[in-house]
Amino acid sequence: MEKPVELNHSECMGILRPIRDALDVLNGKWKLPIIVALSFGEKRFTEIAREVHGITDRVLSKELQDLTMNGLVKRTVEDTFPVKVTYALTPHSKSLDEVIEALRKWGVLHREIILKGSSDE
Amino acid sequence: MEKPVELNHSECMGILRPIRDALDVLNGKWKLPIIVALSFGEKRFTEIAREVHGITDRVLSKELQDLTMNGLVKRTVEDTFPVKVTYALTPHSKSLDEVIEALRKWGVLHREIILKGSSDE
DNA sequence: CGGTTCACTATCCAAAAGGATATAGCTATT
DNA sequence: AATAGCTATATCCTTTTGGATAGTGAACCG
Numbered sequence: 161m162e163k164p165v166e167l168n169h170s171e172c173m174g175i176l177r178p179i180r181d182a183l184d185v186l187n188g189k190w191k192l193p194i195i196v197a198l199s200f201g202e203k204r205f206t207e208i209a210r211e212v213h214g215i216t217d218r219v220l221s222k223e224l225q226d227l228t229m230n231g232l233v234k235r236t237v238e239d240t241f242p243v244k245v246t247y248a249l250t251p252h253s254k255s256l257d258e259v260i261e262a263l264r265k266w267g268v269l270h271r272e273i274i275l276k277g278s279s280d281e
Numbered sequence: 282m283e284k285p286v287e288l289n290h291s292e293c294m295g296i297l298r299p300i301r302d303a304l305d306v307l308n309g310k311w312k313l314p315i316i317v318a319l320s321f322g323e324k325r326f327t328e329i330a331r332e333v334h335g336i337t338d339r340v341l342s343k344e345l346q347d348l349t350m351n352g353l354v355k356r357t358v359e360d361t362f363p364v365k366v367t368y369a370l371t372p373h374s375k376s377l378d379e380v381i382e383a384l385r386k387w388g389v390l391h392r393e394i395i396l397k398g399s400s401d402e
Numbered sequence: 403c404g405g406t407t408c409a410c411t412a413t414c415c416a417a418a419a420g421g422a423t424a425t426a427g428c429t430a431t432t
Numbered sequence: 433a434a435t436a437g438c439t440a441t442a443t444c445c446t447t448t449t450g451g452a453t454a455g456t457g458a459a460c461c462g
Contacts, residue, residue: 175385179381180388183307183313205410216451216452218453256387270306274351325439337421337422337423340420364438364439366438
């Protein structure tokens with residue numbers, strides 16, 4: 161018995177892997193709101209917590225770690241008074257702009273189409 | 282004490298809502314693999330199940346419902362032999378191509394940057 | 403000294419996503 | 433009638449994600 165044909169898969173995976181990577185970076189309830197908050201300038205932990213309303217410290221901490229590990233956010237510790245920590249977007253995060261804009265545009269288009277209830281388009 | 286400034290939020294939400302919509306449609310482990318499988322032509326339930334390896338019937342059923350509700354997949358019941366049901370991408374799904382391509386390109390770029398370990402970009 | 407701010411971390415929980423398995427209705431074959 | 437293939441749906445369970453709450457340590461405020 162020849163082994164089952166799953167070969168189209170390897171091919172698909174080559175396409176899908178980077179897409180998954182990208183979605184993983186952006187996904188979750190808070191990544192984008194945090195990025196947007198930081199797009200107005202660098203901020204401290206509690207400032208972000210206040211602006212991204214509804215997020216808890218625990219989750220914010222974790223999300224900032226994720227974003228930092230993915231090179232989208234730079235964490236800076238100033239060893240001043242009570243250890244000031246600031247978060248800012250990195251240059252790399254700029255490269256996300258096209259992606260975000262593509263998502264946003266499609267989201268708007270999609271909503272229109274769904275609301276029209278066109279079941280065949 | 283004036284009420285806290287959460288006004289930037291309404292503004293942010295206007296931008297974020299469509300992005301969230303778009304991510305919700307694409308997200309999850311299986312949506313893209315299913316779309317890719319269907320991009321080679323219409324397929325029947327079990328064909329998709331075989332091609333998208335690892336997916337269970339239960340999940341495939343649910344995902345196809347989601348995609349159909351979102352107008353990306355058309356479900357056709359042919360009342361022939363043993364009720365042949367086929368799934369195919371809709372014209373609307375074509376509009377996703379740019380989004381997917383943007384995600385894919387960014388995923389590739391991102392991987393390069395992460396692998397380089399550049400911690401400041 | 404007690405209280406507050408900052409930047410977290412720890413513990414516990416609830417909800418959602420996803421997987422394993424079984425089964426149903428239908429037809430076609432034997 | 434028994435069996436098998438197709439298209440699901442139902443139950444149950446595990447994993448992941450995110451939320452609630454509290455606490456840490458250090459500095460500053462009164």
